[in-house]
Amino acid sequence: MFRFFLTRLLTFVPTFVGVTLISFAFIRVLPGDPIIVMAGERGMSEARYQELREQFGFDQPVLVQFWDYLTGILHGDLGMSYVTKKPVWDEFFALFPATVELSLCAIVLAICLGLPAGVIAAVNRGKFFDRALMSTALVGYSMPIFWWALLLIIVFSGTLGWTPVSGRIDLLYYFPDATGFMLIDSLMSGQKGAFASAISHLILPSIVLATIPLAVIARQTRSAMLEVLGEDYIRTARAKGLSPMRVSGLHALRNALIPVVTVIGLSVGVLLAGAILTETIFSWPGIGKWMVDSIYRRDYPVVQGGLLLIAGMVMIVNLIVDLLYGVINPKIRKR
Amino acid sequence: MTLHTFLTTSALALSMASAAAAQQTLVYCSEGSPEGFDPALYTSGTTFDAAGQAVYARLVEFKTGTTEVVPGLAESYDISEDGKTYTFHLRPGTKFQTTDFFTPTRDLNADDVIFSFMRQLDPENPFHNASGGTFEYFNAMSMPELIENIEKVDDLTVAFHLTRPEAPFIANMAMDFASIMSKEYADQLLEAGRPDMLNQQPLGAGPFAFVAYQKDAVIRYRKHEGFYREGLPKLDNLIFAITPDASVRYQKLKAGECHVMPFPNPADIEEMKSEDGIVVEEQEGLNVGYMAYNTQQPPFDNPKVRKALNMAMDKQAIIDVVFQGAGEIAKNPIPPTMWSYNDAVEDDPYDPEAAKAMLEAEGVTDLSMKLWAMPVQRPYNPNARRMAEMMQADFEKVGVNAEIVSYEWGEYLDRSKEVDRDGAVLLGWTGDNGDPDNFLATLLSCDGVGGANRSQWCYEPFEELIQKAKTLPTQAERAKLYEEAQVIFKEQAPWATIAHSKVFMPMREEVKGYKVHPLGLHIFTEVSLDK
Numbered sequence: 001m002f003r004f005f006l007t008r009l010l011t012f013v014p015t016f017v018g019v020t021l022i023s024f025a026f027i028r029v030l031p032g033d034p035i036i037v038m039a040g041e042r043g044m045s046e047a048r049y050q051e052l053r054e055q056f057g058f059d060q061p062v063l064v065q066f067w068d069y070l071t072g073i074l075h076g077d078l079g080m081s082y083v084t085k086k087p088v089w090d091e092f093f094a095l096f097p098a099t100v101e102l103s104l105c106a107i108v109l110a111i112c113l114g115l116p117a118g119v120i121a122a123v124n125r126g127k128f129f130d131r132a133l134m135s136t137a138l139v140g141y142s143m144p145i146f147w148w149a150l151l152l153i154i155v156f157s158g159t160l161g162w163t164p165v166s167g168r169i170d171l172l173y174y175f176p177d178a179t180g181f182m183l184i185d186s187l188m189s190g191q192k193g194a195f196a197s198a199i200s201h202l203i204l205p206s207i208v209l210a211t212i213p214l215a216v217i218a219r220q221t222r223s224a225m226l227e228v229l230g231e232d233y234i235r236t237a238r239a240k241g242l243s244p245m246r247v248s249g250l251h252a253l254r255n256a257l258i259p260v261v262t263v264i265g266l267s268v269g270v271l272l273a274g275a276i277l278t279e280t281i282f283s284w285p286g287i288g289k290w291m292v293d294s295i296y297r298r299d300y301p302v303v304q305g306g307l308l309l310i311a312g313m314v315m316i317v318n319l320i321v322d323l324l325y326g327v328i329n330p331k332i333r334k335r
Numbered sequence: 336m337t338l339h340t341f342l343t344t345s346a347l348a349l350s351m352a353s354a355a356a357a358q359q360t361l362v363y364c365s366e367g368s369p370e371g372f373d374p375a376l377y378t379s380g381t382t383f384d385a386a387g388q389a390v391y392a393r394l395v396e397f398k399t400g401t402t403e404v405v406p407g408l409a410e411s412y413d414i415s416e417d418g419k420t421y422t423f424h425l426r427p428g429t430k431f432q433t434t435d436f437f438t439p440t441r442d443l444n445a446d447d448v449i450f451s452f453m454r455q456l457d458p459e460n461p462f463h464n465a466s467g468g469t470f471e472y473f474n475a476m477s478m479p480e481l482i483e484n485i486e487k488v489d490d491l492t493v494a495f496h497l498t499r500p501e502a503p504f505i506a507n508m509a510m511d512f513a514s515i516m517s518k519e520y521a522d523q524l525l526e527a528g529r530p531d532m533l534n535q536q537p538l539g540a541g542p543f544a545f546v547a548y549q550k551d552a553v554i555r556y557r558k559h560e561g562f563y564r565e566g567l568p569k570l571d572n573l574i575f576a577i578t579p580d581a582s583v584r585y586q587k588l589k590a591g592e593c594h595v596m597p598f599p600n601p602a603d604i605e606e607m608k609s610e611d612g613i614v615v616e617e618q619e620g621l622n623v624g625y626m627a628y629n630t631q632q633p634p635f636d637n638p639k640v641r642k643a644l645n646m647a648m649d650k651q652a653i654i655d656v657v658f659q660g661a662g663e664i665a666k667n668p669i670p671p672t673m674w675s676y677n678d679a680v681e682d683d684p685y686d687p688e689a690a691k692a693m694l695e696a697e698g699v700t701d702l703s704m705k706l707w708a709m710p711v712q713r714p715y716n717p718n719a720r721r722m723a724e725m726m727q728a729d730f731e732k733v734g735v736n737a738e739i740v741s742y743e744w745g746e747y748l749d750r751s752k753e754v755d756r757d758g759a760v761l762l763g764w765t766g767d768n769g770d771p772d773n774f775l776a777t778l779l780s781c782d783g784v785g786g787a788n789r790s791q792w793c794y795e796p797f798e799e800l801i802q803k804a805k806t807l808p809t810q811a812e813r814a815k816l817y818e819e820a821q822v823i824f825k826e827q828a829p830w831a832t833i834a835h836s837k838v839f840m841p842m843r844e845e846v847k848g849y850k851v852h853p854l855g856l857h858i859f860t861e862v863s864l865d866k
Contacts, residue, residue, distance in 0.1 A: 036745040041713075041764060042378065042475050043748070043787045052469060083370045085466045085531065094550055150582055158586045165587045171362060171553055171574050283578045285551035293368065293551070293579075298745070 008322055015315060020073065023307040024066055027300050034082060034298035056082065069304070078305035083297050088305035092287060097180030098168065099279070099286030103271045105202055106209035111264065114214045115253075118221025118260075122229060123248050133218065140215035145274055149208045149281040156204060163203050166283040170197040205282040209274050213267035220263040224256035231255075258329050265321030269314045359864045360572040361846070363857065364584045364593035368551050368577050371466065372537035374511035375455055378471050384857045385575060387511030389556055390432075391539035392563070394423050394448065395509045399858055400850030402621065402673065402769025404509050408443060408540060408563065418500030418808055421508075423448070425491040430561030431517045432544035436536050439519060443540055445487040450518035452478075452485055462521060465530035472512035472767070500806045502813060506768035514539060542568040542860040551577055569848070569863035588613060588841060594864070595842040595849065597857055601659045601717065607841045618851040619663070620838040621670050621766035623774070624715035625830040626706075626726070627751075627789035628759045634699050635759070641828040643693035644759075645683040647733040648726060654834055657722045661839065665832040667821045669774045672853050673766070674810060675817035680825050682832075691733040704730075705758025706737040707751060711744050714836055714855070715763030722833070723761060751789050759831075760789050766854060771817045775801045779829065792829035 035044075035052045044052075053059045057068065072079060078088035117137070121130040157165040164170070168182045175189035183202075186194035228234065229252055237247050275288035283289075287306060294302035365384065370377045374387030396407035409423035429443040454462035455470040456479060473479070481501055486494040497504065507513065520538045524530050537545050540563065543556035554575040558568055576593055578584045584596040585603055589610065599607060599615075608615050628635040628644075635641055650664045666682035669675070694702070708723035709716060716722060720741070727737045740758065742750060751760045767773050777783065780801060781793035797820055804816040824830075840851050848861045 033745045033749065036749050040378065041748065041762065041787070042471070043752070044471070044474065045786075048474055055469075085371070085534065091550065153583060153586050158589055161590065165590055165592055166578060166583050167576060167592075168552065171576055172360070174547075174555065177549065281580050281583055283552070283576070283580070283583065285549060285577075289551050289579070297370075 004326055005323065008319055012315060012319065016312065019308060019311040019315075020070065021066075023304050023311070024069055026307070027303050028062065034300060037298045073308070078308070079301035081294070081299055081302045083294075083299050083302075088301055091290065091302065092306065092309055094180070095285060095287050095290050098182070098284060099272075099275055099288060101181050101183065102202070102205055102209060102279070102284060102286060103268075103275060105206040106271060106274075107213060107264070107267065109206055109210040110214040110217055110267070113210075114217030115221055115260070117214075117218040119225055119248060119253060121218070121222045122225035123244070125226060130222075134222065137215040137218045140211045141219075143211060145208060145211070145277045146281065148211060149204070149278060152204050152208060153281075164197075164201050166201075166281070168198065168201050168284065169194065170201075173197060205278050205284055208282075209271060209278045212270055212274060213264075216263055216267060216270070217260065221256065221260050224259045225252055228252045228256045258325065261321060261324055261328060265318055265324075268317040272310055272314065358571045359569065360574060361570050361595070361859060361862060361864055362574045362576050362593040363859065364578040364587050364596040365554075365575045365857075366577075366581075366584070366598050367579055369554070371534040372545065372548075373466065373534040374514050375470050375473060376466060376534060378475075380855050380857075383511040385554055386537050387514050388541070388856050388858050388860075389543045389573065390537045390541045390545050391511075391514035391516070392541040393509055393511075393513050393515060394425075395505060397509050397769065397852070397854065397856075399861055400618075400852055402506075402766070402853055404506055404769075407509070408448075408515055412505070414808060418502075418806065419497045420494055421497070421504060422488065422492060422494045425493070426563055427491055429540055429563045430559075431520070431540050432538055432559045432561075434536075434538060434544050434546070437517075437520045437523060437538050439517060441519065443515065443517070444490045445493045446518045447515055448493045449485050449487060450521060451514065451516045452482070454516075454521075455512070456482060456485075461525055462530050462533060466534040470512065472510060476507050476510070476512075476767075478507075500808075502805050502807060503768065503770040503772045506770040506773075510768050514541075543570075543573050553577065564860070568860045570859060573859055585841070588843065591843065594846050595840065595857075597840060599839055599841050601661050601839075604661070604839055604841075612844050613841055614844050616840045616842065616849065616851050618838050618853060619670060619672050620714055620836050620855065621672060621769065621853040622715040622763060623665050623668055623670055623835055624662075624713075624761070624763035624833045625665070625668070626759050626761050626833060627830050628828075629754075629756050630790050630792040630829050631754060632757070634697070634702065637697055637699075638827050639693060639697050640699055641831075642683060643690045643697070643699075643733070644730065644735065645828055645831045646686050646690040646693070647729050647735070648831055648833075649685050649729055650682075650833060651685070653722055653725055656725065657716070657718050658834060658836060659717075661717075662834040662836040665835050666825070668779065668824055668830065668832060669771050669817075669821070670766070670835045670853075673769060673771055673774075675771045675814035675821075677818040677821040679818075680821050683825075683828070687729070687732045694733060694735070700734065701736075702734070703736045703738065706730075706739050707747070707758055707760040708739050708741045709744070709747055709761055710741050713763055714765055714838070715834065716761060717836070719761045752786055754785050754791050756791075761833075762789055769854065771813075772801070772805055775817060775820055775824075776805065779824070790829035792827070794823070794827055794829075797823045797827070 035049060057065060080087055081091060117133050121133045124130045153165055156163045169186060173191055173194045178185050178188055182198045186198040234247060234252055237251050275286060276292055279286045279288035280292050291306045367381045369382040369385035370379060372386040374383055374391060393407045394409040395404050398405045408426055408429055410426045412421055412423045414421055431439040431443060454460045455473040457463060481497050483496040483498045488494050517538055521533060524532050542559055542562050544559045546555040546557055548554045556573040558571050562568060578587060581598060581600045585599060587593045588596050604615060607613055628641050630636055654662050654664060667677060667680055706723050706726060709719040723739045727739060730737045764774060764778055777787050779788055779792060781798050784791050784793050800816045800820040804813045807813045838851055842849060845865045847863050847865045852858060
């Protein structure tokens with residue numbers, strides 16, 4: 001197990017360096033001089049332009065800039081936002097809890113609905129139920145998030161008035177940010193109705209964000225289950241007279257879970273990509289929205305640092321999934 | 336009762352019970368997060384709304400809904416004979432805000448005014464670099480060259496000595512970068528070693544005191560009880576709910592989750608107007624969308640060729656399609672809401688036949704040109720690509736082959752400045768201060784060639800008028816020269832003037848006293864809720 005862990009950890013290093021390089025190069029390959037964009041139509045004098053270039057370090061050769069960036073990272077310094085002049089770290093940590101809260105709700109929703117849906121579809125293979133579930137999953141998978149979110153807002157908030165349109169809580173509530181997690185903060189605030197308001201604000205964005213992972217998990221569970229259900233030991237279990245519930249729920253699902261865990265791990269990347277759109281539409285103050293705003297403003301350090309942090313997060317989650325995988329399936333560790 | 340109404344009513348009931356009964360709280364669904372809270376550091380309207388207009392006040396102000404300059408923190412001002420000294424007489428007894436983070440011990444005085452400008456002017460000032468400062472507007476308005484020194488005459492009198500007479504100076508003093516800050520508060524921050532907090536916890540003498548900001552989510556303000564304008568503001572609390580998507584803003588407005596929203600989708604406006612409980616205010620924006628020829632490159636160095644192309648353009652069709660009716664045809668380089676607008680100028684008629692004949696008479700046949708379309712949406716041009724395609728079709732009818740080109744926005748701005756640039760550029764301008772100089776001199780003077788003057792047009796008779804107008808003391812005298820300048824502009828046609836866009840502000844019907852501001856600012860000082 002230790003060896004397995006160590007090799008996994010070692011591959012982490014080159015991947016991280018690669019991501020650093022890509023995130024640095026990526027925004028420099030994109031056209032657009034942030035200083036010119038900053039001034040807009042108004043423009044600025046040549047002297048002023050040079051002054052700002054110097055201030056932001058653009059007058060240095062690219063290699064020097066990269067070196068400064070790398071050494072900065074090693075010292076835990078991701079630079080400062082050009083726009084707000086605050087350290088990228090500080091901004092990230094102020095917004096990160098909102099994204100985590102939303103992503104957790106979404107992934108829990110996706111697992112709670114996706115797993116049973118996949119199992120039910122597999123057990124009822126070829127029947128109406130299976131077809132209905134799988135075609136719904138396909139629709140969910142191919143849904144453009146932007147459109148889907150607006151549709152839900154218009155129906156459930158606009159027409160029916162069941163859920164609030166956007167934001168994290170009714171703005172009439174006001175309490176300090178203790179943990180950054182609205183569900184916890186609203187409970188701690190002791191204000192009546194605050195917690196319910198926070199939950200009602202979570203409903204639509206969670207559904208939207210869960211849609212794609214939910215579809216993926218359901219489809220993956222179904223195919224893994226089908227494979228396992230064809231195995232000899234299942235036939236044996238059935239022959240022993242175990243109830244169908246026990247067979248599929250206990251014997252089959254445990255083995256089918258292995259590929260599903262991988263898919264859930266991979267969904268974290270999908271979730272973060274989805275969060276960028278979902279957060280923008282629902283005015284959810286998380287890192288997705290932060291990145292979008294920063295790209296529009298050509299705020300290089302934020303885009304760079306944000307990409308790095310997000311990539312790091314996906315890698316950590318994948319590492320955890322790999323280790324979990326080893327726990328569920330002992331065969332993996334030996335390889 | 337639905338879940339949501341239940342929740343909102345219980346929340347409302349609670350806030351009603353806890354606070355005094357008739358608290359007026361207005362929620363404004365703003366379009367984005369402010370870049371910071373120091374209006375001198377930034378150039379975006381989003382930041383001006385959140386900081387400059389809500390928290391701060393200035394020596395002089397734009398009267399809400401107009402570009403007229405009225406007294407603000409200065410009761411009055413005098414201009415010296417030579418036009419080089421402006422003396423401001425401050426309003427006695429003006430209070431700064433009291434907040435959780437600062438309690439003022441004295442009223443506003445000359446030191447505050449001097450501090451507010453010196454931190455921008457003097458690189459040695461501890462606040463000059465406190466927030467990585469780039470005082471773009473201060474520089475763009477040539478303040479560093481213009482201000483010779485600022486003198487404290489007495490506690491309530493400040494004199495600005497200028498290096499030259501500059502008539503637009505007084506309008507500049509009403510702009511957001513000229514917001515007056517408290518020196519006492521700044522000193523406290525300096526002592527605490529946190530000068531950067533000036534940009535994070537703003538404190539001014541404006542209508543609303545800053546309470547809290549949660550990045551990308553909400554900004555809270557409460558009424559500044561000691562505001563210098565009697566009986567204002569009327570609201571007790573002001574909340575900015577940051578909502579970047581226009582469709583979502585509209586849904587929130589409909590659901591009553593916010594009271595006012597800026598920047599609606601043009602396509603939604605008709606529906607909004609017929610929606611119960613929503614009213615849509617509108618006003619012409621202080622802007623112009625244009626196409627700038629390169630007047631230094633043949634055949635566009637010939638005014639007749641430029642005129643002919645202007646006549647080939649079906650501007651009404653552009654207004655209908657690109658602006659979806661939310662704009663009007665521009666004939667002058669300044670918008671009609673601005674003083675000195677010359678309504679007697681006649682626009683080039685749409686006449687492809689005559690245009691074709693004119694081009695032939697000038698010996699221009701088989702002309703191929705580049706037509707630059709901006710890659711971004713701007714208030715003065717919601718869809719440059721579509722506009723360019725329509726122009727391309729119009730030009731084809733007179734035998735001119737136009738190739739549409741586009742670059743990334745930064746590149747576009749930069750390359751379009753080049754004096755030997757190929758082709759005509761779509762661009763525009765939104766006024767900063769309501770002064771015609773801000774359009775005519777910034778965009779069309781000889782100094783601007785290779786810079787903001789995208790037509791590379793330097794024309795002596797026009798230049799003389801606009802330079803002279805800058806030095807005259809009265810608006811009436813200046814207006815005469817600007818009117819003449821517009822006549823010359825039309826004859827010489829360095830641009831095709833295309834459109835002035837309209838600004839729409841949808842709001843709930845209980846919002847009273849809101850005026851759409853031509854400079855694009857969103858001001859809640861005089862607003863109340865009628866319930």
